[in-house]
Amino acid sequence: MLALEFPPINEILRWQDVFPSFNKIAIIAVAAALVGTVIFLIAGNADGSKAPRGIRNFAEAIVEFIEGQIIMPTMGRDGLGWTPFMLSMFSFIYLCNVPGIIPIIQMPATARMAIPLFLSLLVWVVFIGVGFKHQGLGYLKSSLFPPGVPAALYILVTPIEFISTFLVRPFSLTVRLFANMLAGHILLVTFALLTEELVQGGNIALIPVGILPFFMLVFLTAFEVLVAFLQAYIFTILAAVYIGGAAHPEH
Amino acid sequence: MLRAVVTYGSTGPEVFLSAEGEEGYSSYKYEDCSIIPEGKDPQESIESLEECDPGPSPIMPEAKELYWGAGAFIVFALLMRFFLYPRLRKSMDARYESIRSSHAEADQARAEARGEVATYEAALAEVKAEAAARIDAARATLESERSVQITEVNGRIAARREAAAAASVSAHQAARGEIGTAVASVASRTVELATGTSPDPVAVSRVVDEIMSSGVSS
Numbered sequence: 001m002l003a004l005e006f007p008p009i010n011e012i013l014r015w016q017d018v019f020p021s022f023n024k025i026a027i028i029a030v031a032a033a034l035v036g037t038v039i040f041l042i043a044g045n046a047d048g049s050k051a052p053r054g055i056r057n058f059a060e061a062i063v064e065f066i067e068g069q070i071i072m073p074t075m076g077r078d079g080l081g082w083t084p085f086m087l088s089m090f091s092f093i094y095l096c097n098v099p100g101i102i103p104i105i106q107m108p109a110t111a112r113m114a115i116p117l118f119l120s121l122l123v124w125v126v127f128i129g130v131g132f133k134h135q136g137l138g139y140l141k142s143s144l145f146p147p148g149v150p151a152a153l154y155i156l157v158t159p160i161e162f163i164s165t166f167l168v169r170p171f172s173l174t175v176r177l178f179a180n181m182l183a184g185h186i187l188l189v190t191f192a193l194l195t196e197e198l199v200q201g202g203n204i205a206l207i208p209v210g211i212l213p214f215f216m217l218v219f220l221t222a223f224e225v226l227v228a229f230l231q232a233y234i235f236t237i238l239a240a241v242y243i244g245g246a247a248h249p250e251h
Numbered sequence: 252m253l254r255a256v257v258t259y260g261s262t263g264p265e266v267f268l269s270a271e272g273e274e275g276y277s278s279y280k281y282e283d284c285s286i287i288p289e290g291k292d293p294q295e296s297i298e299s300l301e302e303c304d305p306g307p308s309p310i311m312p313e314a315k316e317l318y319w320g321a322g323a324f325i326v327f328a329l330l331m332r333f334f335l336y337p338r339l340r341k342s343m344d345a346r347y348e349s350i351r352s353s354h355a356e357a358d359q360a361r362a363e364a365r366g367e368v369a370t371y372e373a374a375l376a377e378v379k380a381e382a383a384a385r386i387d388a389a390r391a392t393l394e395s396e397r398s399v400q401i402t403e404v405n406g407r408i409a410a411r412r413e414a415a416a417a418a419s420v421s422a423h424q425a426a427r428g429e430i431g432t433a434v435a436s437v438a439s440r441t442v443e444l445a446t447g448t449s450p451d452p453v454a455v456s457r458v459v460d461e462i463m464s465s466g467v468s469s
Contacts, residue, residue, distance in 0.1 A: 023316065025319070029320040044339045049349065088324070089328070092323075
């Protein structure tokens with residue numbers, strides 16, 4: 001009888017501090033900022049007059065992706081000023097997600113609550129600030145009393161709008177990113193442990209069976225590449241939607 | 252104070268609590284734990300590491316991760332805002348502008364080339380028309396000259412033909428005279444041999460002329 005002892009979730013998240021107050025998640029976060037900085041530094045130093053190649057091509061593709069696929073559809077041409085913010089947010093989240101599939105590191109920094117929470121609170125502060133900057137106190141009116149709704153329904157609609165706009169948005173942004181990345185990490189751990197247990201468990205008959213979870217592990221690793229990109233994209237486009245909606249409520 | 256040491260063995264991460272001069276964890280009490288489990292006496296010895304050090308909460312954010320992550324992102328975002336993105340955008344804009352101006356130059360060159368082609372085609376049509384007119388004029392001139400020359404040549408041919416006809420007639424008459432003379436001579440000789448007398452040459456010539464004339468006419 002095969003007995004797979006799966007560690008508790010907090011067990012697979014326990015890391016030895018490199019030094020007090022600096023653990024693996026902090027390393028990944030700092031490395032993500034450094035790698036992003038180096039990529040855009042190298043891209044900026046390359047000769048811009050010629051057709052872009054290599055890292056510059058990669059960096060320009062990200063910039064055009066942010067502008068063309070995130071900012072223009074959600075904020076319009078007026079939102080292009082937000083490109084550096086969206087670009088840094090997308091790059092940072094992606095570079096925090098990707099270590100989940102890099103051998104040895106194998107931990108997405110966004111699978112812990114801290115970074116998604118900080119980014120969500122930042123977006124929350126930014127979109128509320130943008131709302132007040134563009135509309136003044138009218139932002140509260142446009143947010144809590146959406147036009148076109150019969151006055152009697154404001155009793156229901158206003159609390160719902162307040163909760164969804166000011167409370168649920170940062171919460172949903174945080175949980176969406178954190179939960180997806182943590183779930184992916186747990187899946188990878190599960191199939192890695194199952195493969196190890198079947199192959200090294202001492203039962204020769206089960207060794208060929210171990211190839212099944214191994215293939216699943218390979219597939220999920222490839223899938224996590226997509227998830228890493230997708231979650232960064234979703235977080236960033238939602239941030240753009242919230243900021244764009246606060247700046248131009250008519251949209 | 253209890254110290255947690257995490258090691259990575261073949262079975263995964265393992266946590267041991269240790270302190271100077273002591274080994275293992277059986278001598279530690281729940282009061283040494285960061286969190287005393289419910290229902291446990293602080294003075295009681297711990298039973299397992301997990302209940303004493305459950306590890307980080309999978310839900311609650313840790314302060315060190317929060318401020319390192321926030322710090323890293325803020326620094327990255329500020330660098331991106333004031334240094335990295337402007338440099339990249341500036342060179343991208345410069346290249347786009349260069350491409351746009353190259354397109355405009357190409358459009359202008361194309362328009363100029365089209366204008367030159369139109370000018371060339373107009374000149375070519377003019378030259379072709381002029382060439383056709385010249386060819387027609389030359390053809391007309393040639394035709395008239397040809398007609399004149401043909402008329403002239405026909406005249407010369409007719410004159411030559413008349414001269415040749417006259418020469419032929421005179422030659423014919425001369426030959427006839429010679430033949431008549433020869434025939435008269437032969438006839439006179441024949442008569443002389445037959446009769447022994449020489450006939451009158453005038454009569455012989457008249458008879459021969461009559462015979463030749465009748466022979467020619469017949």
